[in-house]
Each structure stands twice: as C-alpha cells, then as structure tokens.
Amino acid sequence: MTARPAATAPRRSRRDADRRFGIRLFGSAAVAAVAAAVFGLLLVLVESGWHPLRLLDAGAARWLNRTALDHPAWTGTLRFFSDVVWDPVTLRAAVAVLTLWLAYRRAWRLAAWSAVTAVAGGLTGLLAKTVVERARPALPDPVAHAPGFSFPSGHAMTATTSFAILLLVLLPMVRRGLRPLCWAVAAVSVLGVGFTRIALGVHWLSDVAGGWTLGLAVVALTGWSFEAWRADAGLGRTEVAEGLEPELGDDDPESPST
Numbered sequence: 700m701t702a703r704p705a706a707t708a709p710r711r712s713r714r715d716a717d718r719r720f721g722i723r724l725f726g727s728a729a730v731a732a733v734a735a736a737v738f739g740l741l742l743v744l745v746e747s748g749w750h751p752l753r754l755l756d757a758g759a760a761r762w763l764n765r766t767a768l769d770h771p772a773w774t775g776t777l778r779f780f781s782d783v784v785w786d787p788v789t790l791r792a793a794v795a796v797l798t799l800w801l802a803y804r805r806a807w808r809l810a811a812w813s814a815v816t817a818v819a820g821g822l823t824g825l826l827a828k829t830v831v832e833r834a835r836p837a838l839p840d841p842v843a844h845a846p847g848f849s850f851p852s853g854h855a856m857t858a859t860t861s862f863a864i865l866l867l868v869l870l871p872m873v874r875r876g877l878r879p880l881c882w883a884v885a886a887v888s889v890l891g892v893g894f895t896r897i898a899l900g901v902h903w904l905s906d907v908a909g910g911w912t913l914g915l916a917v918v919a920l921t922g923w924s925f926e927a928w929r930a931d932a933g934l935g936r937t938e939v940a941e942g943l944e945p946e947l948g949d950d951d952p953e954s955p956s957t
Contacts, residue, residue, distance in 0.1 A: 871941060
C-alpha cells in the first residue's frame with residue numbers, strides 16, 4: 700500500500716510534462732495562426748486601398764521624412780544601420796555561419812531548422828511582394844531609394860526570422876542572467892529595422908507590420924515542427940526562454956540520452 704504513491708509519481712510527472720508540452724505546442728500554433736491572420740488582414744486592406752490605412756501610412760511617411768530632412772546626421776545613422784548592420788545580406792550571412800557551425804557541432808536537425816526557416820522566410824516574402832506588387836512611397840524630397848516592390852518589407856521580415864533563429868539557437872549557450880538582455884537586443888533590433896525603413900521613406904508603416912507578422916508566422920510554424928520532432932525523438936521538452944535545443948553544449952546535442 701505504501702508503494703502506490705511512489706509508483707504513481709512518475710506517471711503523474713509524465714502527464715504534467717505532456718500537458719505542458721501540449722500547451723506549448725498549442726501556443727506555437729496559436730501564434731502562427733494569429734500572425735498569419737493579421738498578415739492576411741493587412742494584405743486585404745492594402746489590396747483594397749482602405750482609406751484609414753492609407754492615411755496612417757501617408758502621415759507616418761511625411762512626418763518621418765520631414766524629420767530626416769531636418770537632421771542629416773540622424774539620417775546618416777539610419778542609413779548605416781539599415782544598409783550595413785541590419786541589412787538582409789548581413790543577417791542572412793550571420794544565419795548561414797550559424798548553420799554551418801551547427802552542422803560542425805553535429806546538431807543536424809537544428810541546422811536544418813535554421814536553414815529552412817531562413818530560406819522559407821525569404822521565399823515567402825518574395826512571393827508576397829510579387830503577388831501584391833505595391834509601389835514604394837513616392838516622397839517629394841526622398842532621402843533614400845530602394846528597388847522592387849514594397850509589401851511586405853523584406854528588411855523587417857528578414858530581421859524577424861534571423862534574430863529569432865539566432866536567439867532560439869544560441870540561448871542555451873548564454874548564461875541565464877544575460878538571456879533577458881539577448882531578448883531585449885533582438886526586440887530592439889527588429890523594431891529598429893522597421894523604424895529605419897519607414898524613416899528613410901522606402902516603406903510604408905503597413906509594409907513593416909506585414910513583414911513582422913509574416914516572419915513571426917514562419918518562425919512559429921517551423922519552431923512547432925522542431926518541437927514535434929523532439930517529442931518523437933524522445934528528447935526533453937523545452938521552454939522558449941531556454942532555446943530550441945538546451946543540449947546544444949553537449950558532445951552529441953541530438954542524442955536521446957542527453
């Protein structure tokens with residue numbers, strides 16, 4: 700009789716773990732669904748030329764353009780961050796180096812997740828631009844120019860997917876006390892990318908919002924797939940704050956024994 704509570708304890712622990720895992724998977728699916736719905740709504744409003752959205756876009760573009768014209772040094776700083784630090788080529792190169800490092804560490808599936816997320820994000824954004832064919836802002840005194848179509852913002856979408864990849868992969872290698880700082884840097888960078896694109900007059904506000912939401916949907920969907928693989932492989936459940944693969948520092952990160 701006294702052994703029964705001890706025997707049921709592991710079962711209860713597994714049930715609790717399964718319940719938490721189910722909640723996390725549902726949360727990932729919900730984030731993806733909400734982000735996709737917001738992007739779909741923005742797409743419909745952009746395509747239909749909804750008047751309030753056009754007023755919001757135009758007002759933000761004019762105000763930031765005047766500010767940029769009045770502060771040339773500030774504009775130069777924005778150009779540096781937009782065209783160098785947060786440029787899609789820079790961020791994709793960082794993700795490519797990370798993917799190669801993951802392959803070297805024999806974290807094959809995490810490397811595949813990183814590559815697929817980055818490529819899927821880029822191709823999805825390009826497809827959306829081609830379908831929508833929205834023109835970029837045409838301001839009387841532009842301070843910057845950019846080729847191609849406008850919706851969604853490629854810079855904003857690339858920043859969202861790239862910083863998400865870097866965070867979710869590298870967090871296990873960072874001390875717990877520094878992890879909030881990493882999240883803050885990523886958030887400021889993603890928001891900063893969107894701000895620079897609007898302030899330089901090469902994107903509408905809704906373009907940036909579309910890039911953010913579409914990028915978030917891609918990351919949530921691929922992250923959900925990776926979590927499902929961990930469950931099938933018999934690996935432990937993870938918290939988002941811990942990264943996708945907490946065992947990354949081990950000799951064989953994706954071994955069930957770790």
